[in-house]
Every structure is written in structure tokens, then in C-alpha cells.
Amino acid sequence: MTLQNLTIAFIGLGRIGSGIAKNVQASGCQLVVYNRTPQKTQPFVAAGAKAASMPREAAASADIVITCLMDDQSVIDVLSGPDGILAGLRRGAIHIGTSTISPHATTRIAALHHQHGSHYVAAPVLGRPDAAAAGRLSTFVAGNREIVERARPVLETYTQKIFGLGEDHSRAASMKLAANFFVVSFLELMGQAFTFADKRGVLEPMTDLLKAFLGPMGEYVDRISNRRYDTPGFTLDAGLKDVRLILEAAGEVQVPLPFASLIRDKCLAAQARGFGQQDWCVFTEISRLEAGQAPR
Amino acid sequence: MTLQNLTIAFIGLGRIGSGIAKNVQASGCQLVVYNRTPQKTQPFVAAGAKAASMPREAAASADIVITCLMDDQSVIDVLSGPDGILAGLRRGAIHIGTSTISPHATTRIAALHHQHGSHYVAAPVLGRPDAAAAGRLSTFVAGNREIVERARPVLETYTQKIFGLGEDHSRAASMKLAANFFVVSFLELMGQAFTFADKRGVLEPMTDLLKAFLGPMGEYVDRISNRRYDTPGFTLDAGLKDVRLILEAAGEVQVPLPFASLIRDKCLAAQARGFGQQDWCVFTEISRLEAGQAPR
């Protein structure tokens, strides 16, 4: 399968989606783009893509559809109904879902494709917008082995590391949530640790220590140590959605996650202060405020 | 200062201390050893060290005294009183303290030396027994600049990386506690994340992911993922002491550390189950049990 011969529909051109789409387009395939607010399609059209006016139309000519959307509901919505992907998609086509959604929504989406005669590849991505633009995301992938192999060259256009999770689609979602739980707890941990270090007079060496130890998370070390939450790669409002998915997925299998519960509370406290559209690690600011440090 | 011409007294030959002492002895200095239970001095005596019968005697001939003890009280006790270090130590000698103790005890110990005419180098170490034996510990060092320089060749015999914290002794203690807080929260995070991953069917890939990401903490990844807490490098009972130091040091500067509070509770729950002498990361087992997994 050479990418040059493929038609790929891309739906959802947000911060992450536009970065992925740019790399997909650079592979030489024919790209069809759809976005709810159409102006975001312009750079892609300027580079040779076609713009579709609804998901159905985008899917109609596609060998592969990629979605990069907000949450369970938005993926279900874009898939279903008279204007949805399934209304246009041909049998045998493949849908690559890059969004962070729940395991049960993942299973449901895979079933809808199965019914339709098309294929779903669960492929949520880990990484921030700059990693998406640079083609350096990580992808957790699950689905029918042969279908995943067919999708792999596409995944490789924007992914640095692919983690195979087997054939059960929902495992890719579970793994993504486990990874997100790890990352978000890490951020909270930095918030607490830097507050402690700051008030005990060792913020600078603690920042250096963590930078040495946490290469791949260096951007967060800087943001949280310096209390800089502007120019968001991912907003707090979106981050709280992910924390809720984690809590829900853990609750379904009776796993208490006290760190996630605490972080949910910190996110709410940050929203209550009007930080919802800042970078999602802004919830760590609550540790600073609770310790009596002056607001930025 | 060549180490061959120095007499170094080493007090406290526990799991970490014996590793450090071995490296110090290998540097060619004259070693004098003291331990509360004397049989632990035997391998060092066999290799040429002298054994002292009390701290005072060990300190009497020493250019440098190194202590590796349990807690604030044990350092204060070994320093003071008619049989203590200060009763024997000559003016101008240096005491290197490698234990994890509180910032205020550190300040008090430095003051006792100042009064006595000797010098304190606060130098708590980070690392497990195997790192101590291999001379690969990290050391957070604070004290008078010139004295620290004189101590550096000794520190280098057992330390891979030295973090300088300036002249205020207590900053080395604060930094060590900040680092310990980071590590212990990390362990708890792994406990929660692995429990989630296990019950959602993605324990193996999650373990692989963390191993790739967390090189220096790989041993803990294995222990916690596999629920193996025997052959302790550091016991839960000792670990709980450190968590209490963290909470106390944070409380002194009005910093809430909810992760540390939670971990204290987990440590108590682990002690209540009789896990006090297992490896300190055994408190992560509580996450497993709370999620209904069978005891090991």
C-alpha cells in the first residue's frame, strides 16, 4: 500500500488534528478535509486537499478516514446520522480514531463499523501539538491485526512510536487513559514538589534535578516551575474531560484512584478561578495558591 | 588532600552505610569504624580498618567523620554526651552527615559543630543499597564552601553526582526531602496506575511503557508491577519515617502536600497488615488490595 495511491479523509483540525493532518498530507496521499468551522481547512486546501462540507461527503471517496475529535459524543455524532461518516463510507474502508475516548465508546464504535462492513482502528495519540506537527506522537493501537498492518504506514507519517495493544479495540483506550493518568499525576506531583521546594528555598536545584531526570517532560517542568500556563497546547477544560474518563474507566472495574480524584478537585478549583482555557497543567497552580503564594 | 593520608571514622554500617564505607575504605584512607551492633564492623576490620568501641573513640583520631544513621534523634545521640563524637573530635575536623534528617536538626547539628570548633557538611544521599555499594549514589551537599571542597574527594568515592546547595546546611536536608517526596509519590503513582492497568487488561504494555520512560527507577517498576516487596533495600518502617519528615518540613512552611498525606495513610495501612519490614514500596500494595485484588 503506497500512500500516494490512497485517498484519506481527515476530520477534526484542532491543535492536534492539524498537526497530524499536515504530516499525512506530506506523505503524498490525496487528502479530503472536514472541520466544523470550515476556515481551518484553508491551509490544507491551499496545499492541494479537497474540502468536504460534511463528514459523509469526506468519507465517500476515502480509503481511510482519520478522526481527531474532542470526546465520546463528538466521535459518535460524526460517525452516525444522515450526514455522518457511515452514511458515506464504502465497505472495507478503514477508520483510524486518534481521540482519547472511553473504552466502552471505543467498543461501540468498533461494533458500528463491523455492522457496516468497514473497519475501526483504535489509535489514540499521546503528545502535545508541537509533537503532532513534528510527526513525533506516540500511538496506542488496537484492532484486527491485518487491518492494523494496512493502517500502519499512515500511522507512521505522524507517529514516532507505535504501541500494539492487540485485537480488542478497547485496550488501546484503556492504555491511553492509563498513560494519561500517569502524566496528569506527574504534573500534580510537580506542582506539589515545586511548591514545597519554593517555600523551603530550593526551587532552582529541584527544577534542575527534575529536568535531568525527566527529559521528555521538560516542557512541563519549565511551565510548572515558572508558573507559565499561557499558550496552551491542551486546555484545562479538555484536560478535565480526560480526568473524568480516567475516573469513569477506573470506576467500571472498581479501582479507586485517589490521585485522580484529587486532581479532579484541583481542576475544578482551577476552573472556578477562571483558568479553563489556559494550558491544562494550570491545575498545579492550586498547590501554589493553597500554600499562600501570591497569584501570578 | 590525598585520601591516603587521611583518617576517616565511619559510624553506622547499615544497608546504605556499609556500601558507602566500602567505597571510602577502597580509596586507601585509614578507616575507623563504629557500629551499635559490633559484628557489622568485621568485614572492614578484616580489610584493615580499626574498630572503635564508641563514637568518641572513633572520632578521636579522625580528620573526617562520616555518619550514616536512622533519624534526627540517632544523629543527635551519636554526636552528644560523654561517649559522643564531639567528646573526641579535634577542632578543625569535618563531619559528613549522609542521613536523611530534618532541616531543623541539620541546622542544630551544624551549630553544635560551630560551637565545638569543628565543621559540618550536610550531605544526605539518594539511592538504594546497590547504588551505595557501587559508588553511584547522589549527594545533596551544603556547608561552608571551603569545607565542602575539602570533603569533596571523600564524597566522590561513593557518589556519582553531587548537587551543591550552597552554604545553608538545612537546604541540603530540604532538597533531600523534596527528592524523597518526588520518589515516594512516584511509587504510589505506579501502584495506582498498575492496579488500573491490571484490572483493565493492559498491565504488561503499561509496565513496558514505564520502563522505557523511567530508566533510573526500573527496579521499582518491576517490583510494583510484579508485586515483589521482599529483599528490602529500605524498609517500609524506615520509609514512613521519611514521609513524616516530609510532612513536618512542609508543615513548617505551611505547604499542604496531599500526596504525602495520602501516602502516609497508605504506609499506615501497610504497617497494619504487618508489612513494616518489607521493601518500602510495599505501601503500593494497598492500591491492589483496595481494588479487590487477592493478597499475594
Added chain:
Amino acid sequence: MTLQNLTIAFIGLGRIGSGIAKNVQASGCQLVVYNRTPQKTQPFVAAGAKAASMPREAAASADIVITCLMDDQSVIDVLSGPDGILAGLRRGAIHIGTSTISPHATTRIAALHHQHGSHYVAAPVLGRPDAAAAGRLSTFVAGNREIVERARPVLETYTQKIFGLGEDHSRAASMKLAANFFVVSFLELMGQAFTFADKRGVLEPMTDLLKAFLGPMGEYVDRISNRRYDTPGFTLDAGLKDVRLILEAAGEVQVPLPFASLIRDKCLAAQARGFGQQDWCVFTEISRLEAGQAPR
């Protein structure tokens, strides 16, 4: 409005519902009953009620419909669709909703009635099955003032104390959730306090003290002090649903409720141990187990 002239439809004859219905029937009205599992209607039919085979049929002849159901979805379901209440209810009739549901579902249900030309009285009840059977529940009531006055004689058949919350229906739901949050936190508090008291040797006097102080919650004091969670008035599985409603309603207005987050985790831990069908205060057992006390 004398109750003898009214036809009242009662839908949902569970532990609480059957107690309420018994008191309503005793008032002398004509009762029509519906329950998903029909055998629960028998005692009411034996006492003169009519049994309906679907909600629509129950509602068709009713001046007032009372529902006592599990959650948001079950109330919406019983109201809507071809067999639902609204398909049969005449304009001007009144629906009294006694279930603990979310504020937003409450608002939505009121709107459905408004569209239909009928009236909704939000009237969630506080109390256990024995209080329901004895007509000693508390009710939080909200809705159009005149409609609430018309419903009041019916409420009084099973309610000891009516708290008026004004015309905004959702306020009754918010108030019920606030009260539930208070009660459930109280239970958890007893769990922790009794564990502490027990292990410090003062369980008996602590139990006596709380009994003296907490008259209306004496049953819970006994259950939790004695670790007796059988013969549930309300199950843990149902209780967890309420905790989730509380967290959701608090999250909507950006209020962190760390006690509720903790209790959610305790409920999950209790479910993971298979306690889901015991009395809801069984989540307090987790405090006992965490402190190393032997399982009952």
C-alpha cells in the same frame, strides 16, 4: 381537595416506594399501581388498588402520579415513549417525583410536563425504608406554588417534615444532594472515628457519645460501630449512584468536594470486595480493613 376523591397512580414499588404507597393508599384515595416486576403490586391490589400494565395506563386515569425510581434514566424512561406516563396523562394533572435525581434531569422533566400541559412537583425524599413505611420521611419540595399546595395533602400522607425550596424545580434536587452529601460524609466519619476509637480501646464510650449526640442517626451508629451491614435499607450500589450525582452536581458549579471524592473511592473498594448489595454504609468497613482489622 380531599384525598378520597382523587385517583393516584404510583409507579415504582421498591423498598422506599412501597412504604410511601402504603401510606398514600391508607389516605383513602383510589390507587393505581405499576411496577416493572408485577408481583410487588399484589399487596396493594389486595387492599383495593388497581394494577396497570404500563406507566401510560397507570397515568391515564390519574389526578396525580407519584414516581419512586432509581435514577435519572429510569425516570426519563418511565415518562417518555409510547408506553410512558406522558402518553397517558391528562393536561392539568400533577406528577410528584420522589427519587433522588440530578438537578439537570429535574429541570428537563419539568420542561417535558410544561410542554405537555401537565405539572411537575420535584419532591425527593430523605429517609430509610422504615421511615417510609411509618410516614416519617422528609421531603424537599419545589415547583409552582399553587401546584405544590395542591400536592401537599398527598405529600403529608408519607412525610413528617416538608422543606419548601421555591419554584425552581432543580433546587429540590440540589438540596437533596446536599443533604445526602452530609449524611454520607457522616457515615464515613463514623467509620474512621470508630476505627480509631476501637484500636485505641474506647469504642464503647465513643459509640455511646455519638448515640447521645446523633439521635436521628442512631441506626447508623449501631450498624457502623458493630460492623453490621446486612438487611440493607439501601444498598451500596444505589448509594454509589448518589455519590456520583453529588460529584456531578458539584462539578457543574466548580465545587471540589474532597470528602465525596474519598467516599467514592471507598465505595469502589467496597464494591471490589463484593459488598455491593449490603447496606450502603458498608463502605465504612474499608476504614476497618485499612487499619488491619480482621474482616467480619
Added chain:
Amino acid sequence: MTLQNLTIAFIGLGRIGSGIAKNVQASGCQLVVYNRTPQKTQPFVAAGAKAASMPREAAASADIVITCLMDDQSVIDVLSGPDGILAGLRRGAIHIGTSTISPHATTRIAALHHQHGSHYVAAPVLGRPDAAAAGRLSTFVAGNREIVERARPVLETYTQKIFGLGEDHSRAASMKLAANFFVVSFLELMGQAFTFADKRGVLEPMTDLLKAFLGPMGEYVDRISNRRYDTPGFTLDAGLKDVRLILEAAGEVQVPLPFASLIRDKCLAAQARGFGQQDWCVFTEISRLEAGQAPR
């Protein structure tokens, strides 16, 4: 034992102590008073008491000594040393300790008296300054049965309800800490519940409901609902001391108390904002601030 024939020494005339002492003096005994800042003794001297210049002097003529002090250390200090109580107290005399101190300090104090040939009655009180002044405190009492009986008439001058805990002195301390844990958790619960109620628009009915339910805690209901923390009966700084005693006493018997851990963090956050000298329930203000409500 008629009180008129007794000489009673009273040490510690703070907010609670002065209320107790007033009631003791009103019983007709001969009162000797000592306080670290002597001006607080004036009203008692004006009413016929003698003022002593040190604890030893106060104790010298006393049949019974009552202490009402801050913490473990202050009780130990006032008891020991050349100017302490024991340096003056005659054999057979009784010491009634009303302070909230740790179980192990209680045991140690009882042992000091035993050695000395005098008697200790552990008698920590529950209640605020107004209850002390009105003679309506509760007392948890433990000690030798006969000695407790001899002390009872004195206790009754300022106590409404006496809870007997048996002969092991430390049980009175444990019981007081269990009761304090209950109360302080209650305050935090109100803070969370009122914040929820306020932001959902039901603060007023929730306040009314709690007032009806919580008669004896009505003052706190008002304070926390109205966010009024001035004119402290008991300061936050003192309250945090009690929370630490609770956590320590629970830790000694391996009982995690997550509510107490959370409240400790709230107290630190309140101290960090400079609230240390306001009424201790001011830590509930943190719930308000975390939910984004404007500072008072």
C-alpha cells in the same frame, strides 16, 4: 469532701482556663492561681484568690491542682523542674489535667505522679470558652477510681456531663482525641456542604436544616454558613495542634484517618493565608476559596 475546706491551685488562665477557674472559685474553695502572664490572675485575686509566682508555689498549699495548658510540652514543663508543680506538691494531693494532650504524655504524667506519691486524674474537657464560663463543659475522666471520686465534686463545678473512661489514664486522652476528630471533621463537612449549597443556590435552607439537626453545634453552623471567623473561642493555630495529636495517636495504632489528613492540609492552607489567630473553624474557608468564591 466539701469544697469550702479545700485549697485548689489553678494553673493556666487562658480562654478555657479562666472560665473553669471562675466556676471553681465560685464553689467556695480557697483558690491559688498561677499564669505565665500574671495580669490574667487579677480578676481572681480581686475575688479572693491568692496569686503564686511559680507553679511550685501554687502547688505547695494545694489539696488539688488543676492545669489548663496548651500542649504536651507545656504540661510536662509546668510539672517538672525546680519551679514545677512536683517540686511543691505534697504526697496524696491530686492533679486534675484538663488539657487536650497525647495519650503517651498522659501516661507519662500519671507515672511522674505515681513516683512522687501524688495522683493524676486525666480530665480533658470538651467545649468552647462560653461553655467553660457557664459551667457546661463535658469532661472525659480516667484514673484510679477512688481518686476520681474525690475529684468529682471539683469536676462538677464546671462540667455538665462527665464521661468515665476507667482507670487507664491514657483512655481519657484517646477519647478526647476521638471526640475532637469527630468535631473537626464535622466543621470541614459543613465547609464543603455549605460551599456546595451556596453555589447551587440552596445555602439558606441547608443552613436551616443543619441547625435543626445539630442543636449543640449551632454556633458553628452560623459561623461557617456566614463565613464569620472573628472573636475566636479557640484559634486555628491551637486547632492544628489538636489535629496533629489526632494524626499522631492514630498513627501509633496504624489507623489511617484520611479526613484528618485532609483537614491538616486545610489548616496549613488557612495558616498560609494568615488566618492562624482566627476561630479554628476558619479552615473551612478554604473550601469556599477553592470553589472560587471571593475572599470575605
